[in-house]
Amino acid sequence: MENHNYLNDISEIKNLMDKSSRFISLSGLSGILAGIYALIGAWMAYKTIYFDTSTMGSYRDLVISEAAVMRLLAIATVVLVASIVTGILLSIRKARKSNENVWNSASKRLVINFMIPLATGGFFILFLIEKEMLGLIAPLTLIFYGLACVNASKYTLGDVRYLGITMIALGLLSTWFLGYGLLFWALGFGGCHIVYGSLMYYKYENN
Amino acid sequence: MLNIIQNINKAFDHRIRLGIMSILMVNESADFNMLKELLGVTDGNLASHTKALESENYIQIEKQFIGKKPNTKYSATIEGRKAFTAHIEALEKLIKSS
Numbered sequence: 118m119e120n121h122n123y124l125n126d127i128s129e130i131k132n133l134m135d136k137s138s139r140f141i142s143l144s145g146l147s148g149i150l151a152g153i154y155a156l157i158g159a160w161m162a163y164k165t166i167y168f169d170t171s172t173m174g175s176y177r178d179l180v181i182s183e184a185a186v187m188r189l190l191a192i193a194t195v196v197l198v199a200s201i202v203t204g205i206l207l208s209i210r211k212a213r214k215s216n217e218n219v220w221n222s223a224s225k226r227l228v229i230n231f232m233i234p235l236a237t238g239g240f241f242i243l244f245l246i247e248k249e250m251l252g253l254i255a256p257l258t259l260i261f262y263g264l265a266c267v268n269a270s271k272y273t274l275g276d277v278r279y280l281g282i283t284m285i286a287l288g289l290l291s292t293w294f295l296g297y298g299l300l301f302w303a304l305g306f307g308g309c310h311i312v313y314g315s316l317m318y319y320k321y322e323n324n
Numbered sequence: 325m326l327n328i329i330q331n332i333n334k335a336f337d338h339r340i341r342l343g344i345m346s347i348l349m350v351n352e353s354a355d356f357n358m359l360k361e362l363l364g365v366t367d368g369n370l371a372s373h374t375k376a377l378e379s380e381n382y383i384q385i386e387k388q389f390i391g392k393k394p395n396t397k398y399s400a401t402i403e404g405r406k407a408f409t410a411h412i413e414a415l416e417k418l419i420k421s422s
Binding site: 131 | 339342343346347349350351354358361362363412415416418419
């Protein structure tokens with residue numbers, strides 16, 4: 118008859134272990150929105166690259182002007198900032214609903230461990246742009262973002278790990294099929310975010 | 325049966341002490357406020373339970389200052405980890421055997 122109590126104990130233990138070590142208020146909805154921003158960004162980038170700049174010769178030998186590079190950077194920055202802000206706002210909302218403090222030790226750990234690979238990639242890519250080696254940028258953003266997700270997944274919902282692995286795979290494919298960077302980029306940051314975001318939304322928030 | 329019950333640890337036979345140990349098992353350390361927030365208990369209540377666990381040598385308490393604010397950090401001892409693992413195994417066996 119004491120059995121019921123012990124079962125309660127076990128679930129309480131599990132709940133506290135999760136709550137104290139993982140940030141579980143990550144919003145799936147913000148993933149979906151980030152994916153939509155990325156698709157809009159990719160569309161604008163596509164227009165910038167293929168319509169606003171001249172292609173020289175009979176080959177589709179792309180010559181990107183400095184103005185176009187600046188515009189691409191601006192698009193990328195806006196997409197990134199909008200996604201982060203959305204993610205923070207929606208996670209705050211979700212945390213309030215479940216009475217969790219947003220800025221606790223779990224979310225701090227999540228942010229730090231997410232930022233280490235991401236910042237490494239960010240600086241790496243900025244230096245490549247500075248040295249005008251532009252070809253690998255799209256694959257590298259996918260790969261470093263994927264690594265950041267895998268690293269951060271230990272401190273939040275486990276699904277983020279699979280998002281990361283998918284991103285890394287897309288990044289490697291995109292390195293192999295080098296001319297299709299933008300397509301893979303849209304598929305990764307757009308498609309994957311929407312798919313995994315919806316998955317997480319229906320799994321954790323749809324109640 | 326007697327054996328199983330022997331492994332049920334009296335020190336963990338309370339929701340809050342069980343909670344403190346659960347948190348410290350998966351975190352290197354936790355400070356007073358983090359424990360308070362996660363467990364939803366009052367200062368005095370938490371303090372008396374941490375003291376009980378400390379006197380069993382299951383957790384260690386480290387007091388320090390962050391700037392001018394006093395900060396108390398708790399972490400599980402090796403002995404505490406062993407005892408807690410044994411306790412959970414006993415709980416599982418008890419649930420399975422019934």
